[in-house]
Amino acid sequence: MRVFVTGASGWIGSAVTDELLAAGHEVVGLARSESSAHNLEAKGASVQRGDLDDLDSLRAGAQSTDAVVHLANKHDFARPAVSNLAERNAVQALGDVLVGSDRPFLVAAGVAGLVLGRASTENDANPSHGLDSPRGGSENLAHEYTTRGVRTVSVRFAPTVHGHGDHGFVSTLVDVARATGVSGYVGDGANRWPAVHRSDAARLVRLAIESATPGSVLHAVGEEGVPARTIAEAIGRALDLPVASIPEGEASGHFGWIGGFFALDIPSSSALTQQRLGWVPSGPTLLDDIANGAYTA
Numbered sequence: 001m002r003v004f005v006t007g008a009s010g011w012i013g014s015a016v017t018d019e020l021l022a023a024g025h026e027v028v029g030l031a032r033s034e035s036s037a038h039n040l041e042a043k044g045a046s047v048q049r050g051d052l053d054d055l056d057s058l059r060a061g062a063q064s065t066d067a068v069v070h071l072a073n074k075h076d077f078a079r080p081a082v083s084n085l086a087e088r089n090a091v092q093a094l095g096d097v098l099v100g101s102d103r104p105f106l107v108a109a110g111v112a113g114l115v116l117g118r119a120s121t122e123n124d125a126n127p128s129h130g131l132d133s134p135r136g137g138s139e140n141l142a143h144e145y146t147t148r149g150v151r152t153v154s155v156r157f158a159p160t161v162h163g164h165g166d167h168g169f170v171s172t173l174v175d176v177a178r179a180t181g182v183s184g185y186v187g188d189g190a191n192r193w194p195a196v197h198r199s200d201a202a203r204l205v206r207l208a209i210e211s212a213t214p215g216s217v218l219h220a221v222g223e224e225g226v227p228a229r230t231i232a233e234a235i236g237r238a239l240d241l242p243v244a245s246i247p248e249g250e251a252s253g254h255f256g257w258i259g260g261f262f263a264l265d266i267p268s269s270s271a272l273t274q275q276r277l278g279w280v281p282s283g284p285t286l287l288d289d290i291a292n293g294a295y296t297a
Helices: 011-022 034-043 055-063 080-098 134-148 169-180 198-211 228-239 248-262 271-277 286-291
Strands: 002-006 026-031 046-049 067-070 104-110 151-157 160-162 183-186 192-197 216-220 223-227 243-246
Touching: 002 011, 002 055, 011 026, 011 034, 011 198, 026 034, 026 055, 034 046, 046 055, 055 080, 067 080, 067 198, 080 104, 080 134, 104 134, 104 198, 134 151, 151 198, 160 169, 160 198, 160 286, 169 183, 169 228, 169 248, 183 228, 183 248, 192 198, 192 228, 198 216, 198 271, 216 271, 223 228, 223 286, 228 243, 228 286, 243 248
Parallel strands: 002 026, 002 067, 026 046, 067 104, 104 151, 151 216, 160 192, 183 243
Antiparallel strands: 192 223
16 A cells, blocks of 8 residues: 555654665655655655645545655643644544545544543543544544545554653653652552553554454553552662652652653553554563663663
């Protein structure tokens, strides 16, 4: 297949691009900069210049390919309304092009906020609808196109997609530990974060566009839930720093913007995904990556 990938030069997207190319697919990657375009071309991918705000470029990429993998997101935590609007507009622009084509349309989502008190599963509905909800309700919007002749698949990624070179949530926790001199967790640290290795996530995306049925919801989760205290202890060992509980009321002051998120208990299962696609996570665990210097080298 010829696959259009938004976010093709990003953390997950670059691994997806490598995975697709290695499997014999062609990749057209969205690139907003010369350096991103150069990196994609060096891998053997084609380039569609533009960004999430350039809806004409998104439409052109979708029109010229056999499948669309939408991974890009602005991740503007200071201005969530900006990210939400861009995400919703992008999904609508891509979906409109694909109507009636029966082409795969994979959209990235997350596992946070699906349910309380238990591990979320692929059968749990996403409660986010509309522009004011997380990601602008883009997962549910994308699935509306399933009834219009689009093979929509959503992949809900664990909040921690880890590996060497990751600059996401765990990297932020490491930076906070270095700055404060202590590797902290919130409260008793029993709350859990799911995790997945970057290589496993990329392989799932490939399998999804190759064989997932229309309307599928998949979980890119390798570990159902790693306790926050365990993560903090691993970071403390890696940095040779003390580990301490941070009271909930002091979390935002200690951790900054990530404090509230690090306190969430959001375990998530991928059992149905593994059963449906034969996907078996095999990459290093989160604790393996921390211990092996992925965040401290």
